[in-house]
Amino acid sequence: MKVIQPTAAMNQLLRDSGSRDERQSVAATQQLAVALETPLRKGVLSGDITGGIFKRITLQPGATPKFPLDFVQPGTEKDYVAYTIPNQGRIPERNVEGDYVMVPTYDVGCSIDWLLKYARDARWDIVSRAMQVLEASFVKKTNDDAWHVILAAGVDRNIVVYDAAATAGQFTKRVVSLGKTVMRRNGGGNSTSVNRGKLTDLFLSPEGIEDIRDWGVDQIDEVTRREIFQAQDGTLSRIFGVVLHDLDELGVSQEYQNFFTNELSGSLQGNDVELMVGLDMRTNDSFVNPVREEVSVYDDPTLHRQRRAGVYAWCEHGFAVLDNRRVILLSF
Numbered sequence: 001m002k003v004i005q006p007t008a009a010m011n012q013l014l015r016d017s018g019s020r021d022e023r024q025s026v027a028a029t030q031q032l033a034v035a036l037e038t039p040l041r042k043g044v045l046s047g048d049i050t051g052g053i054f055k056r057i058t059l060q061p062g063a064t065p066k067f068p069l070d071f072v073q074p075g076t077e078k079d080y081v082a083y084t085i086p087n088q089g090r091i092p093e094r095n096v097e098g099d100y101v102m103v104p105t106y107d108v109g110c111s112i113d114w115l116l117k118y119a120r121d122a123r124w125d126i127v128s129r130a131m132q133v134l135e136a137s138f139v140k141k142t143n144d145d146a147w148h149v150i151l152a153a154g155v156d157r158n159i160v161v162y163d164a165a166a167t168a169g170q171f172t173k174r175v176v177s178l179g180k181t182v183m184r185r186n187g188g189g190n191s192t193s194v195n196r197g198k199l200t201d202l203f204l205s206p207e208g209i210e211d212i213r214d215w216g217v218d219q220i221d222e223v224t225r226r227e228i229f230q231a232q233d234g235t236l237s238r239i240f241g242v243v244l245h246d247l248d249e250l251g252v253s254q255e256y257q258n259f260f261t262n263e264l265s266g267s268l269q270g271n272d273v274e275l276m277v278g279l280d281m282r283t284n285d286s287f288v289n290p291v292r293e294e295v296s297v298y299d300d301p302t303l304h305r306q307r308r309a310g311v312y313a314w315c316e317h318g319f320a321v322l323d324n325r326r327v328i329l330l331s332f
Contacts, residue, residue: 113310205251
């Protein structure tokens with residue numbers, strides 16, 4: 001959320017919310033909460049680190065978050081074949097029935113408050129900072145829940161790709177190549193199948209990205225080395241057509257890698273020390289984020305007696321990976 005640029009009317013509204021008159025203060029805080037809802041909602045949507053992975057699906061009132069699953073399960077693709085028909089005989093029958101999954105939604109809430117004297121003096125810098133903290137709490141919770149689901153899907157698939165010839169802790173271009181091949185081999189279908197699994201995006205630690213700058217002439221030519229040497233941060237973004245994303249939460253002793261190891265009981269291959277997550281984000285048919293209620297902001301009238309003013313907010317949503325063939329874990 002950017003720093004709020006108040007109008008004269010909003011300045012007066014903030015001053016009124018800091019009034020000693022409880023009725024005036026409560027009424028002004030209610031209007032202030034409504035005015036702050038839109039920028040908070042936009043800030044929560046734009047601050048995520050999921051990279052646009054999940055497809056947001058806004059549910060209508062009373063709608064059920066039910067999503068159909070493909071009846072072709074991982075590993076059964078070769079079971080669906082045609083047969084040679086004899087001169088006498090009927091075509092074989094195969095009955096299929098699709099299943100569905102219910103994605104549970106849950107409430108997420110947070111609150112923030114400030115002294116009435118800040119409101120009385122129209123200290124928008126204080127109120128704006130408070131709203132930034134409120135926004136950050138929602139963004140953090142959303143990021144963590146989304147990535148925990150992705151990591152759980154990767155662990156459930158039980159495939160970890162690594163470069164056995166590489167030094168532990170050294171990111172190499174070969175591990176990307178191996179990831180592409182494993183994603184293809186385990187994606188079902190054949191060479192010309194439509195919508196077949198393909199590694200499109202790779203999430204790794206900043207240390208992994210920096211390893212690219214240390215690649216020697218045994219890995220890349222001098223022209224490419226010079227381009228890497230001159231590249232600015234954030235521009236080392238693609239290897240073999242796979243988009244690279246640096247994620248601070250990945251790396252040795254970092255939050256998401258600790259979650260993978262401690263909570264999901266995952267393990268890295270060989271002597272590797274860092275985890276990477278590869279995704280197929282071409283069709284966006286597996287990562288869903290059903291939203292039953294967008295972020296809503298309300299005033300807290302009970303704070304006036306404490307000479308404070310504030311707001312609280314909540315939303316209701318959920319996350320799911322419908323097909324874990326879109327996720328693959330790698331290590332280096």
